[in-house]
Amino acid sequence: MKKIGLIIFVILSVFTMVTAQNVDDALRYSQIFYGGSARFMSMGGAFTALGGDISSLSQNPAGLGVFRASELTITPQLFQIKTKAGFNGAMSSGNLSDFNLSQIGIVANLISNNNDAGLITLNLGYSFDKTNNLSQSTVIKGVNNSSSMADYWVSRANGNTKAGLPDDAWMANQVWLIDTLSGSNSSYGTAFSNYGDNPPSVYGQTVQRIITNGGYTGEHAFSIGGNFSNKIFFGATLGITQLRYTSQYEHLESTDLALPSQFKSFTYTDYYEEKGTGYSLKFGAIIKPIEALRIGLAFHSPTWYRIGDYFYTDLTSSFSDGNHYEASIDPMRFNYALATPFRALAGVAVQIKKFALLSADYEYVDYTTARFSETGDGHDYSQENDQIKNSLKPTSNIRFGGEFRLNNLYLRGGYGFYGKSFSSDEDNANLDYNTISFGAGIREQNISIDFAFTNYNYSQKYILYPVNAGIVPAVANLNTVKNMFTLTFGYKFGI
Secondary structure, eight states: OOOOOOOSSSSSSGGGOOOOOOOHHHHHHHHHOOOOOHHHHHTOOOOOOOSSSGGGGGOOOGGGGGOEEEEEEEEEEEEEEEEEEEEEEEEHHHHHHHHEEEEEEEEEEEEEEEEEESEEEEEEEEEEEEEEEEEEEEEEEEEESSOOOOHHHHHHHTTOOGGGGHHHHHHHHHSSEEEEEETOSOEEEGGGGGGTSSOOOOOOOOEEEEEEEOOOOEEEEEEEEEETTTTEEEEEEEEEEEEEEEEEEEEEEOSSSTTTTTTEEEEEEEEEEEEEEEOOOEEEEEEEETTEEEEEEEEOOOOEEEEEEEEEEEEEEEEEEEEHHHHEEEEEEEEEEEOOOOEEEEEEEEEEETEEEEEEEEEEGGGGGGGGEOSSSOOOOOOHHHHHHHOEEEEEEEEEEEEEEEEEEEEEEEEEEOOBBOOOTSTTTTOOOOEEEEEEEESSSSSSEEEEEEEEEEEEEEEEEOTTTTTTOOOEEEEEEEOOOOOEEEEEOOO
């Protein structure tokens, strides 16, 4: 039963919190959507067989061999994202925008011959490309008549005495959201049932969750590529990927009902940030059997990440008798390693005289092969890796692009489909991504300006918390639209 005052019976300094990585973490850092220059993005990123754009260094490094001169590009970008959430018949939305650097790069021409055979060009290249913008703002709000997050904490607590409660259930007990049933020291009830003294639970509380994510993955690509006899283009890239991610959600539940427990509201805050660096190798070739046709192939090794994690949680509650309670877990840090899946790419491009380019890409990635590993703390990730294997599946991604030339004006369009990555028995088994893009560019002898608009859209289910069988889980339906406005300035020299 609820007692007067907050009794501390566990000292935080001797409490150990263990947080394991999950399937969502592995997928978040394994997905690549190939951001970059405006020309690259306006054509849907379908450059496996094209090359000739600095952003292709992160996709097919053989594209570096297509360059005939040195070139410098820089690409600022405006990013906007809107997420609509449906929860128990109520709709809400969150919006976010930022201005960022999508790409910067340089190509240096080392060898340039006018021969028709042999090594015609050899180039060095560097490019930084955003491979995934992780920023997002989501607001979920509605009335829940069937369960509470307190029910989840009860499911975590049951079977444990107060001295052995898991971290989050311990906090819930400290702020009187849960307590032991009368006559028991290891079975629990929530404030909605007066801790089991007045069953069943009385719900109808307002639920609001505000989710704020920020960060990106971005690759520094150091490449070498060449052109052999204008028939074979080859290249290799050392990729160094930066990972920056922050995530915070505030979960609020409040009621106007006069409950026997005198409960009014609680707010649960969960925050974590991750920083990491990953390394990968990429190899590629472009074959031009005839002047109008190019065939591209590329292989990406896994990206081997070492990631540092920082997190904390906080829980507060208030009651109609004027009491307020708070409990928190001290901030903690730990490290882990992640190997993302390998990728295999194939593409074909057709040049129609000097009027048009058409290209198509196919990409294969097996998300079940992502793997966590420890970095010295001895943690066993076999359970998490089994979850990855069982929850994810191999995926095919397809991209199309076209470019049409009118003198110095270029008009472009593209489409991308990023396939379903969750297995058929998962809640988000139907989650895929569609992109539509278009753009234009103006090119003079050594100066170019390109613009692109890219639209991403996808829908998914978001589970606020899992609960025991027999209790309806809290699930929101999210629809997300991302818009990116990209502008690239390019300068060629040495021509």
